[in-house]
Amino acid sequence: MIQPTAKGKRIKFMMTCLCDAFYADVAQASYEVLEHLGCEIEVPAGQTCCGQPALNSGEWESARKVVRHTVKTFGGEEPVVIPSGSCAAMTRHGAILGFESEPDLDEVEGLARRSWELCEYIVQGLGIDSWPGRFDGKVALHRSCHTRGTKVYESAVTLLSSIEGLELVEVGELEQCCGFGGTFSVSFPYVSKKMGQLKVEHLTEKRPNYVASLDMACMLHFGGMMDRQGVKTPRLHVSQILKKALENR
Amino acid sequence: MAKLEQAIDNHAANLDEETREAVRLASKAKTEKRVNALWTDFDDPNALRKLASQVRQHALDNLPDYLEQAEAAFQKNGVQVHWAEDGDQANAIVLDIMRRRGASKVVKSKSMVSEETELVPFLEKHGMEAVETDLGEYVVQIDGDHPSHIVTPIIHKNRRQVGRSFEREGLGEYTEDPLELTRMARRHLRQKYLDADVGMTGANFVVAESGRIVLVTNEGNARFSMAATKTHIAMVGIEKIIPREQDVPLFLSLLGRSATGQPLTVYTQFIGGPKSASQEEGPEEMHLIFLDNGRSDILASNCKEILRCIRCGACMNVCPVYRQTSGHAYRSVYPGPVGAVLSPLLNKAGFPDLADLPKASSLCGACQEVCPVDIPIPDLLLRLRNKGKQEHAPKTSINTPGLSFWALAATQPAAWKTGLKLGHAMNVVPHALLDVNPSAKSWRSTRELPPFRGGDFRSWLKAHEKKGGAS
Numbered sequence: 001m002i003q004p005t006a007k008g009k010r011i012k013f014m015m016t017c018l019c020d021a022f023y024a025d026v027a028q029a030s031y032e033v034l035e036h037l038g039c040e041i042e043v044p045a046g047q048t049c050c051g052q053p054a055l056n057s058g059e060w061e062s063a064r065k066v067v068r069h070t071v072k073t074f075g076g077e078e079p080v081v082i083p084s085g086s087c088a089a090m091t092r093h094g095a096i097l098g099f100e101s102e103p104d105l106d107e108v109e110g111l112a113r114r115s116w117e118l119c120e121y122i123v124q125g126l127g128i129d130s131w132p133g134r135f136d137g138k139v140a141l142h143r144s145c146h147t148r149g150t151k152v153y154e155s156a157v158t159l160l161s162s163i164e165g166l167e168l169v170e171v172g173e174l175e176q177c178c179g180f181g182g183t184f185s186v187s188f189p190y191v192s193k194k195m196g197q198l199k200v201e202h203l204t205e206k207r208p209n210y211v212a213s214l215d216m217a218c219m220l221h222f223g224g225m226m227d228r229q230g231v232k233t234p235r236l237h238v239s240q241i242l243k244k245a246l247e248n249r
Numbered sequence: 250m251a252k253l254e255q256a257i258d259n260h261a262a263n264l265d266e267e268t269r270e271a272v273r274l275a276s277k278a279k280t281e282k283r284v285n286a287l288w289t290d291f292d293d294p295n296a297l298r299k300l301a302s303q304v305r306q307h308a309l310d311n312l313p314d315y316l317e318q319a320e321a322a323f324q325k326n327g328v329q330v331h332w333a334e335d336g337d338q339a340n341a342i343v344l345d346i347m348r349r350r351g352a353s354k355v356v357k358s359k360s361m362v363s364e365e366t367e368l369v370p371f372l373e374k375h376g377m378e379a380v381e382t383d384l385g386e387y388v389v390q391i392d393g394d395h396p397s398h399i400v401t402p403i404i405h406k407n408r409r410q411v412g413r414s415f416e417r418e419g420l421g422e423y424t425e426d427p428l429e430l431t432r433m434a435r436r437h438l439r440q441k442y443l444d445a446d447v448g449m450t451g452a453n454f455v456v457a458e459s460g461r462i463v464l465v466t467n468e469g470n471a472r473f474s475m476a477a478t479k480t481h482i483a484m485v486g487i488e489k490i491i492p493r494e495q496d497v498p499l500f501l502s503l504l505g506r507s508a509t510g511q512p513l514t515v516y517t518q519f520i521g522g523p524k525s526a527s528q529e530e531g532p533e534e535m536h537l538i539f540l541d542n543g544r545s546d547i548l549a550s551n552c553k554e555i556l557r558c559i560r561c562g563a564c565m566n567v568c569p570v571y572r573q574t575s576g577h578a579y580r581s582v583y584p585g586p587v588g589a590v591l592s593p594l595l596n597k598a599g600f601p602d603l604a605d606l607p608k609a610s611s612l613c614g615a616c617q618e619v620c621p622v623d624i625p626i627p628d629l630l631l632r633l634r635n636k637g638k639q640e641h642a643p644k645t646s647i648n649t650p651g652l653s654f655w656a657l658a659a660t661q662p663a664a665w666k667t668g669l670k671l672g673h674a675m676n677v678v679p680h681a682l683l684d685v686n687p688s689a690k691s692w693r694s695t696r697e698l699p700p701f702r703g704g705d706f707r708s709w710l711k712a713h714e715k716k717g718g719a720s
Contacts, residue, residue: 015706017659021672024705031710035718043710046662054652056612058634058645062656069660097628145613173277175618177569181611186691187255187648188609190262193695194573195611224696 001093001149006079006114007125010040014074014082014115017049018216023237026216030083030118030239036246037126039081046073051098052090056182060098067095068104071111079125080111083118083239085147085214091115092150117147118239119214123155130162133245137209138167141238142199142222143174144215156214156238163245169206173198180221196225204233211235253647257570257609260578268405272397272575275404279566282510283619290512291502301503302623305557308457308490309548315457315490316539322460323537326522331538336366336597339540343368343449343482344375346536350480352377352446356438358464358471359383360451361399361560362484362540364582365595368449379449380441382470384434391418397576399583400508400562405575438470448474448532452485453559454500455537458493461521462537465504465514472516481523481532487539488548488556500559503621507561543595552629555590557622564616564626570609579606586616590629604642607633608649650688669703676701 013034019027034041051066070091074080082088092112099105122128139160143153161168179185179195186192199222203211211226211233213219223235236244261269287294308315320330333339339362347355355372357363357379369390372379381390385402389395392414396402403411408425416423421433450471452462462483464471475481491500505511524531547556565571565585576584581592581603589610593603607630616626637645658664675683680698684690692698 019706021669021703022699022701024702024709027706028709031706031713045707048659048662048665049655051656051659054656055631056634057649057652058631058636058638059652059656060635060638062653066656066659094631097631145611145615148614148618175280175567175615177611177613177615179569179611181613183649183688184608184611186650186688188258188261188570189648189691189694190258191570191573191609192611194261195569196695198569220699221696224692224698227697228695 001089002096002109002112003150004079004092004113004116004120004125006077006116008079009038009126010078011042012074012076012078012080013041013043014047014050014080014087015043016082016084016087016216018220019083022220023216026083026237026239029237029243030081033118033239033242033246034081037122037128042078044073048073050087050090050095052087052094053182055090055094055098063098064102067098067108071104071107074111074114078114079116079121080114081116081118081121083237084216085117085144085150085152086217088115088117088120088152089146089150117150117152117155117214119156119159120150120152123158124151129158131159131242131245132249134164134248135241135245136165138169138206139210139212139241140169140171140203140206140208142171142178142203142211142213142218144213144218145177147214152214160212160238160241163241166241166245169208172202172205176202178218178222180218182217185221192221193225196222200225200229200231204231208233210241212238212241214238253643255647256580256605257574257578261574264575267407268575269573271407272404273572275401276566276572279509280563280619283507283563283566286506286510286512290506297499297503298621298623301499301621302557304491304496304499305559305622306554308492309488309553309556312487312490312548315492316487319455319457319460319490322458323522324460326460328460328522328535328537331536333538333540333542335542336540339366339484339538339542340368340371342538343484344372344377346480346482347372347377347447350446350534352480354378354380354441354445355447355449356380356382356441356445356474356478357449358451358466358474359386359402360449360484361582362451362486362542363449364396365542366484366540368484380438380445382438382441382468382474383466384431384468387434387438388414395577396582397584398562398565399560405577442473443477445474445478447480447482448478450474450481450483452483452489453504454491454497455485455489456492456494456497457490459521461494461519463497463501464518464520465501465516467509467511467515469516472518475520475532476530478532480534480536481520482536482538483520484538484540487541487544504559504561507563507619507621547591547594550594551632552590552594554624555587555594555626555629557624558587558591559622561621563619563621567615567619569613569615570611574609579609581606586610586626586630587624590626590633593633600636601640601642601644604633604637604644605647607637608645608647648687648691666704672701672703
């Protein structure tokens with residue numbers, strides 16, 4: 001996993017395809033958080049998806065096309081900030097795997113060195129380790145799998161635990177996947193369901209007021225299960241908590 | 250052609266709840282013990298993992314040289330070295346040695362390569378008595394079953410099942426007391442050790458420099474296998490080489506802790522040849538069979554890192570898929586994440602037959618995180634998925650939506666935005682109608698879909714920028 005090195009407050013924002021299609025409020029919260037930090041934000045209109053679905057399905061020809069489009073769309077030197085650990089892992093690691101013997105590997109690596117997950121950008125990139133404002137409640141934070149090998153999760157913990165009124169509760173078996181895995185969730189429905197059930201149990205075990213995630217992909221899955229099962233604990237992306245805290249200053 | 254079924258998912262769905270819970274809880278316990286053992290004893294276990302990974306990769310990158318060095322060192326120690334290209338050759342070598350030695354009974358300690366070559370059924374077919382002496386493997390043998398884990402072969406069985414098996418085999422009256430069950434097995438197996446002509450083992454490590462094999466067990470059965478027998482045969486994969494004696498502690502430090510959370514297994518043996526003239530007991534002959542069986546091909550492939558594996562089983566213990574499916578779902582000797590890479594590549598019937606294994610992963614990466622030799626298993630799974638696509642292996646694509654149409658849209662912003670608009674139809678049609686799409690149906694079987702809000706952020710942004718950004 002390539003660790004990002006691009007610094008500065010002039011940034012490009014990757015909204016992610018899931019926020020583009022389903023979670024406009026998360027993209028908006030992330031944008032407003034970045035705006036609050038004084039970032040000069042460009043949102044390339046031509047952006048689509050990072051290409052991970054095709055890479056994970058073994059369709060590497062298709063994946064490379066989408067990655068090339070993303071590299072072109074996000075060209076430049078600025079940090080690229082992404083409200084998803086999974087899409088960031090794709091641009092930083094997965095994409096490179098698919099380009100190992102391609103002539104334009106350099107360009108893909110270039111985007112990798114500029115790609116930050118949102119919380120990681122705030123804490124590691126901008127050097128901010130506390131968050132203003134207030135957010136009342138107990139929060140269970142899901143550690144999304146694709147943040148392994150990065151400082152994303154610890155950055156989110158740093159920020160959330162600094163917010164007045166917010167208490168992070170323990171989540172059991174943090175290293176266990178929620179069972180989404182993209183197409184895995186539909187091609188292995190039974191195993192995926194069993195994994196999701198365990199995740200919902202672990203996330204709600206300590207009776208939190210909110211369940212939070214660094215990835216809407218995971219929350220699409222375990223959240224969809226919570227809705228089906230009637231588990232009413234409200235769910236928020238970490239950016240939404242940061243934004244709500246700002247509103248309570 | 251009949252519709253291909255997702256065999257692993259089906260296996261999981263049909264698994265009885267008792268077995269599933271037994272597998273899951275045992276796996277969870279081993280995962281926790283591993284973490285405790287490593288982080289209690291070392292400041293930075295991850296540094297050890299990286300180092301071990303480098304040593305193993307170095308050995309693999311220079312394998313022909315190290316194998317040559319090992320052969321010479323073993324021969325110098327009086328060991329007869331054999332080379333087998335595949336399982337059939339390896340089995341034939343064992344049979345040949347046994348016949349030459351006038352042997353008819355072999356006691357065997359645990360060895361995954363001999364599972365790979367199906368040695369025991371082969372020897373039985375040729376009139377030999379072969380007895381598994383690892384307790385778990387023994388239960389597997391008398392039940393005509395297969396191991397479901399590479400370290401704990403009967404993780405899928407409980408003590409009541411073992412009690413019934415022992416009663417059936419005449420080892421004693423039914424009991425579910427583990428201590429008594431162990432005593433029964435011990436009484437039975439002790440006689441087997443005394444009667445046997447040949448002791449058969451694998452090896453956890455083969456040290457090129459010294460010509461010694463390293464064996465770890467918790468039951469001491471490998472040691473017993475060599476106590477009364479006149480011939481010792483060790484069968485090992487060619488990848489088991491580590492360069493030097495001084496590398497051994499690093500791997501022993503990691504193996505026990507990663508496998509079972511033990512600082513060291515109960516027995517650790519270093520065997521460098523047959524008994525010497527001054528020793529009263531021990532095998533007069535020692536044979537070492539190096540087995541290739543597809544490993545050279547893997548070494549030349551883009552999945553060569555999988556050969557670093559030291560068979561600790563930590564990847565399967567932590568794997569959420571293994572925990573739900575148990576090992577038999579993988580239809581091969583090596584289950585779990587390592588098996589999902591290794592098994593299709595080693596498979597006698599060819600890669601396509603097991604091309605669904607690399608798909609049985611959410612790519613969560615827990616396996617790499619615990620691997621004592623830092624094998625990038627998720628990357629290798631991805632490479633094999635790509636291989637499956639390139640080779641048009643049907644099992645690569647079972648119940649998986651094709652993505653070429655999606656990719657086309659994702660490279661053309663205009664088409665993408667049109668898709669975002671069209672997607673709103675999802676909010677007005679009853680969701681049940683979406684079920685004509687098998688993927689949507691599968692999703693909706695246990696989960697709700699969120700409302701579609703395609704393009705809403707883009708619209709907000711436009712208005713927001715018009716307003717002049719943040720107020």
